[in-house]
Amino acid sequence: MKPTLSKELNRRSFLKLSTLASGGLALAYYLKSATSLEGQVSKLTESTDENSFKPSAFVHIAHDGTVTLASARPEIGQGIKTSLPMIIAEELGVKWTDVKVISVPLDPIFGGQAAGGSTSTPTSYMHLRRVGATARTLLIQAAAASWSVPVTECYVKDGSVVHKPTGKSLSYGALVQAAAKLPVPDEHSVVLKDPSEFTLLGSRIGGVDNQKVVTGQPLFGIDQVIPGMLYAVYVKCPVWGGKVVSANLDVVKSQPGVRDAFIINETVPYHNNPVLGLVPGVAILADSTWNAFSARKQLQVVWDEGKFANDSWSGYSEAAKQMATTGKGLKKVRDSGNVDQAFQTAAKVIEADYHFAFIGHTNLEPQNTTAHFTGNKIHLWSPTQNPGDVQASVAEALDIEPENVSIVMTRIGGGFGRRLHPDPCMEAAVIAKKCGQPIKLTWSREDDFQHDHFRPGGFHHFKAGLDAKGKLIAFADKVMGFDAASGADNYPARFIDNCRIEAGKIPNNVPTGPWRAPGSNTYGFVICSFLDELAHAGGRDPVEFSLEILGTKDVLPGTGPRSAPYNAARMRGVIKLAAEKAGWGKTLPKGQGMGLGYYFSHQGYVAEVAEVTVTKEGELKVTRVVAAVDVGSQIVNLSGAENQVQGAIIDGLNSSWRQELDIQNGRLVQSNFHEYQMLRMPDTIRDIEIHFSKTKYPPTGLGEPALPPLAPAVANAIFAATGKRIRQLPFSHTDLRWS
Amino acid sequence: MSTYNLKINGEKKSVTVASDTPLLWVLRDTLGLVGTKFGCGIGQCGACTIHLNGIAVRGCQTPVSSAVGFDITTIEGLDKEGKHPLQQAWCELDVAQCGYCQSGQIMTASALLKRNPKPTDQDIDDAMAGNLCRCATYTRIRAGIHKAAELTAGKEAGV
Incomplete structure (x- = not known):
């Protein structure tokens, strides 16, 4: 079966959205809102200023010249948090060392945000070149206007616009106020660099999060913590498609640190397949992962294993x-x-x-998702490759509108296709709604083997x-x-x-x-x-x-x-x-x-x-x-x-x-x-x-x-x-x- | 529930948890040191590798009660600047893909370099066999260990 990658917006609707974004909302919104978990995002908030230049949802240049580029698709180890912004930076004409990259949550303004099928590069390459070239074009226009010279006499180098005949130059930071007032041209009208002039693309650039990876910073889904959250496990029938008949919930609830335990007997199919979406099981919520894992050892479930219980290889x-x-x-x-x-x-x-x-995917980071349900909205932090499908599936499982499902895609401890399916997110969402507190669902390695797709x-x-x-x-x-x-x-x-x-x-x-x-x-x-x-x-x-x-x-x-x-x-x-x-x-x-x-x-x-x-x-x-x-x-x-x-x-x-x-x-x-x-x-x-x-x-x-x-x-x-x-x-x- | 006084990355920490709690979960859930990763829970993958008195051990197989009195080092405390030769080499050679296993790889490798500053490929095979990398960045992990050995030797020689 083929994964449904989240709906790619067509070029036209994307342009419309990015033009809206040029009003200056898009990136700034994320700088201000997604503060809870990704440390770097909250730090960038402080440098946001009203006079900054935001020619598209992907590009933000502050008046101090800081260039921030959005990484819109999940980083699963395939390197796109580095490589896709490189494409923008090449056309924008900035030094890579001057660029900051931030991950952004799911939002239609960014177009398709799935990572799978080796599609990120082919679907993004020309678009992101145009994003960079559009910003460059505006900065050149702003500089040329301030010097009263033709744009054709200007070029860009390392974050500055240079006037060729005189050699005078203006940094991007000095130009943002003027550039922000210019109308954003149709991205198809801008002139792209000749690839023979590329200096960044094709070179060796280390991953933007390498230093954080080697010092153990909280990048991954499983590392996420939100105040007051409980630690959840979800125990499913070892025979795929089985249902819960009964469970010794009282025994489980009496285990140290356990706050709640309940049965979920719903099935919400994914791709019309009942074993791929939300499947029945028993949720245990405790004050730590270990207490949840330990309580699970005392759990006894009577399963209705269904008609496939005699299947074998x-x-x-x-x-x-x-x-x-x-x-x-x-x-x-x-x-x-x-x-x-x-x-x-x-x-x-x-x-x-x-x-x-x-064979199995055996992502080294076991499946997990952190979820917080309030009012009729749910917020998820998840190592998902496919946030579009997560949004639709979670909305279906909770019977709420998709726009009430917001998703932060964390760094992912290995994708390999497993995280194109939304099942762990559906489980976390349903558990969070039922228990009324924020939760982090963590699959054990045994869950990850048994309930792999x-x-x-x-x-x-x-x-x-x-x-x-x-x-x-x-x-x-x-x-x-x-x-x-x-x-x-x-x-x-x-x-x-x-x-x-x-x-x-x-x-x-x-x-x-x-x-x-x-x-x-x-x-x-x-x-x-x-x-x-x-x-x-x-x-x-x-x-x-x-x-x-x-x-x-x-x-x-x-x-x-x-x-x-x-x-x-x-x-x-x-x-x-x-x-x-x-x-x-x-x-x-x-x-x-x-x-x-x-x-x-x-x-x-x-x-x-x-x-x-x-x-x-x-x-x-x-x-x-x-x-x-x-x-x-x-x-x-x-x-x-x-x-x-x-x-x-x-x-x-x-x-x-x-x-x-x-x-x-x-x-x-x-x-x-x-x-x-x-x-x-x-x-x-x-x-x-x-x-x-x-x-x-x-x-x-x-x-x-x-x-x-x-x-x-x-x-x-x-x-x-x-x-x-x-x-x-x-x-x-x-x-x-x-x- | 009991209270344990631990020494982690040079700092004294007091935690109150069940006595069978693996150090892995004390680090992650109680102390918020999430660089030590959960991978398998049975000591097979190495993602939770930490040091007890400089020896690489599996955090998931080390009950908190047995860690009292030891100097516990996690990836967060390997070097206070985050510039251990292995960390430098990992960045320079762009070793990581997803990066999930890399704390464990670096902790195992740093224990190796401590006892064997110039490991051969065979030494690396022997020392690193317990650490899985699902993205299979083994080529660069090996190169990174050799690179870190060079960096250390260069430093000592004053290069």
Whole structure:
């Protein structure tokens, strides 16, 4: 399923709002109101003055020259609190060291404020350039007017307007009063910088909150404290969809520090799915987190576990097998050319089954939200990636108007897609309303495992035909999944004349949701691994085989409005670059190997070559990864961009090597990190080489696209090293011993 | 409920809490020192790493009653200016992504550097294996530890 990112305002309504904001209200409002939690915001209040210059909701220049830029989307570790304001600063012409960045709450004046799907950069890049350029244009106009010279004789440098012929200059601070009186031009009419003149974009800039992070300042959702608040836990049925029959509330209420305990038996679906929104449970409120956690140990609940209490992963696997064999429950999502005839004429037909396990998000900051309900309004402080959906869902859960739900988005201790769903906010809101006091809801790690919205497992049955030269001429894929999301255009569909994709949903009640590069993170593995099998079956080099599939066309359009065009030229470009930089084709001794993975996701084209060593005893070490990344014409922040790619590569290994979640008796088996093996320092890849391939296309995001190619690159390298083919995730299920 | 006299970041603090309360929650809820993070509650992730007499321990596994008499150091007190070589290196190399684990990483790494001022990659693997970074910034954490070791060595050599 796809997350609904909060409604992006269209350009026109946004302009209207930003013009309103030019009256000088927008940022000043936040400087004055959002004082409760974010220390830096309240400090800035003191420097606010009536004569300041506020050409848009995002820009504030005080008469002392202080430049404050708004960061409107949540910082989840993807670096946008730094990179997006950099875009404004570049066009504005100020020194980065003179800029202050503040986070702002949810408000339509800022347009879309979700962070997900690697969309922040592509949807913000041109807009924020225009925001900066608009402010610059006004400051130049103000200076030119004061000197009675043409604007064309003026330019900006480091926060001052300079008159070229005379060299005289005025600082922005000195110009704010005059600039504030000028009409704000249509942002599309302003002249943007030529990218060749960029000095800030593309450089290495450290995160704006780095010093606060390394000194432990209260940045995160879980760090928030409001006066008089109680600490809440919320205990839900371990079988998803279960309801409370009864609970020993009297015992719980008598525990030390406990102030209240009550049952919530409502279900408020999210995306029409009852297991994704507010689900029934028992709330316990205490005077500290520990007392709430301790009281919980005494809680006994009789659950109505519902009809899914006998579900299991092994049952799902059996259902998938049946579906693949009988075809019952499968629907054709693509059937191009004549697949069956092509199989008959093929020189070789290869079939293989692939599957992958459920995994969790395991954000290191457990889900939490602080909520205060007064009158008919609720205020939330939450580490949410998706404040727009939170607003709508909380309004629905409380039966109040969405405008009565206000949200401060805190820094987020890891997003990975989990916090696109609003369930913890709905719980906190309902608990806060019912108990009548401000509360902070904190999930235990066990809650966070059990009630994750998982990256679904899945099953593929592949069949492919090769001609006598080893060329791929027919391709069929049966996809058995948990949320029936399988597109007609999944690679290599558009590139093969004879192609059939059938997809079916295994009946289940497991909550699933977006996990970093949704869909692509598993498709990348199964497709690129199977293509590697085909290359070897046909006696072909995997790089050359893939380049042949990608063909000679530049762009292949998508089928239907939701499918993105596929720029095969860009993909060929990154494959060639990664192969070249990795030294593809060099001879390695047995036990060492190289593998290729590549995938187009979230508008980015990424190819990775992994190099592995596997000992005879089957011990794996990923020694090197070379990545070629094409996310368009401009890297915004080189430091942040490299950090994202390094992290995505290591997370790609993390999620495919040993991680898996099992389901038995309708519930999750694993409860905490001792039963779920996360990648740690000793297993990290020491040598990661990143090459950004600069192309003419608009800049796109980097949170996701470098992850999907990693798993197949490693799996294919393992095959090259050992002859062992990995057809399932995690890798750890495959015996890698060789002799 | 009992009262415990603690010494945290050089300051004396008196807290009245249940005796089994982990130091993690005393720091976070009672004293408002929220730099020490809750990650798992079972000593598996390292986000709550603090020092007792300079030794890195897990705040979630340290009952308050057992911390009496020790010098307790948290990320807030690692360096009064916030300029410990590791903190400087972390900023210079832009280590953090989400940043949630980084207090714990720095506390574990600072205990390592104290006993081993010039750790090898293997030493870093051994010392840091208990600290999870979900964003997988391990490449830069490793580089940050080496960088901090250089900064410290440079300072001592008067460079």
